[in-house]
Amino acid sequence: MNQSNAAGISLASMWVGFIAFAVAALLGLYQVVERMEIIPALTSPELYFGSVSTHGVLMGFVLTTFLVMGYGYYTATTSLKQDLWNKPLAWFGFWLTVVGVLLAAGPLLTGNASVLYTFYPPLMAHPAFYIGATLLVVGSWVWCLEMVMMLAAWKKANPGETVPLAMYGTTANAILWFITSLGVASEVLFQLIPWSLGIIDTVDVGLARTLFSWTLHAIVYFWLFPAYIALYTLVPTAAGGRLFSDQMARFAFIMLLVFSVPIGFHHLYMDPFQAGGWKFLHMTGTFMVAVPTLITGFTVIASLEIAGRLRGGKGLFGWIGALPWGNPMVLATILAMLMLTFGGFGGMINASYSMNTMVHNTQWVTGHFHLIFGGTTVIMYFAIAYYLWPKMTGRQLYSNALALKQLWLWFIGMLILTLPWHQLGIAGQPRRISSTPYDASLVDTWTTSEGLMVAGGVILLLSALMLVYNLYRTHGNAQAETNLTVEYAEPLHSIQRMPHLMNSFGFWVLLIVVYMMASYGYPIAQFFLMDTYGTVPWSI
């Protein structure tokens, strides 16, 4: 019998996410081919920008939100050993989110919402697109509420006990997401929906972009959290070792929670309407948010080293070879860490107050976030799926060998796709273009890298289909899975008593509120203090 009463909703959520992912991967291949302009029949800005908008929404909003919700429900029930707080409400949230996606899909697929997933007013999409996106966010708030209520119930039943690390991280993410999504929710509710329905005539684009920046950076940590939770709580056991430090994991979660929202202006470095001092303030926070990632790198690699040595690995590097490379969770972790390292270096450039000038809005940025998100984060989503599918379905994974091949292909494809993109960015290629009708002297330097990106796109699509096939076949596998327990990692040192601050969220939420008022208070208020001019809607 399954140990969690959330298996149904978790499976349903993750399936929605992975179906969206497969469709988006197909669109991704179309986009690299279109952009290379090798097949003239495919060249069409209408199709291309519709495709980019859909790809972004599916990958950034649908895959992520549904995976976070599904994994979160399963983590909450298994780590707390507790039933869902309110199962009908959880399903209501799920269906609300699905309805939101379907509502947004209409205008997206018919070319009536080719405004990219960042909305970009004053380009205006069909109102159904904005309303659908809102329902998606509101549906995910139900998940946030479920997580917070489950933690509260557990704390009441276990006074003074240390919250299991996996649940501590999951709740941190629920709180993070609620605070993060308020920015885009305000933009959509107070500006875009009334404007697209004709209730108001104009929007202040500066205010809209400021509100979006509130969401735009922390959302990537919302996406990243499940990966980090798996790295800390599932990987050490999968590798045959222990978690190096439970407290450092909590410390990293807290730092991510506090520092990831009030730093969104590094997306606005090149924008007018915000003064340099505010941008600089947000930059300092941006560098601080690199610290929890560096801590995570250390703790996870140290945990792997413990496992490698327990398995008989000797010497400075011998433990690496002794790791169970045939375990999808371990393999995904190693590949994720490599991609995180490459992507992290690039991120430092993007985050820099002045160096950002060189790469802003170039293909470099696309390369960066495909490495960090598409690479590091999504490869951990695969590992989570391979680990949980047998436990949720009670069937053994259809093919471990196929899973390993899929992970390697994803890694190779991602490097082939993104490293050339970095080169293209430095060579001046803008992101978000469907063709390159520029000077030959400029365009000629791009050809090799563009050819490589098409190869990367083919490999990635193949890998995406292998994932979906493997998960699908698992449901029909005749061999039953015997171990249905989610084996959370034991820390190397057991903690006698967790400090209150590292076992609760009240103080940290208060700190975020103060930090947010300091970093976003005046920058938002200024739009109401100065004479601004709204902008009328424009079609694409």
Add this chain to the structure above:
Amino acid sequence: MDPLKAICEDPLERKWIWLSLIMAFVLGGLLGFYALSSNIHPPSNVETIDSSRLHLTTEFAEDNLGVRPNGDGSLTVTMVAARYGFYPPRIEVPVDTPVTFRIASADVLHGVHVPFTNMTTMVVPGYISEVNTSFPRTGEFSLLCNEYCGLGHDSMWSRLVVVPESAGGESS
């Protein structure tokens, strides 16, 4: 006393955290130092304008666009970005001369990027973008729109020509 000791038992990990923190501070500090000492800032002008009435303003009226000397040896380049072009379409400036670009959008969001130079800014309707820079190398550069502005976005680009000092600079 190591303040990290309260939350982290392992001395090696504490060293790593200190190293990470120092790295974050040094990087931030360096960027702050250059921002202040060399006046290197991203374009951060806060100035509003009614984008639907650019043609009625003095500064962005068609006749007044282009390159103008400021009297102190520096130049001001006034431009309008509108789907799908930059106006005037060709800008000529002398090498190694301080140039202030002032750009407004007549419609939607645009971006400007001149690859291999420091000339980049977003152009946001309702606001005036201002970039202060100079060009150390002569030659013909592409001035690209680097922000999605509609289905014709790809074809929105023009030229920036950096000429030797003696030739002066003008727009046509």
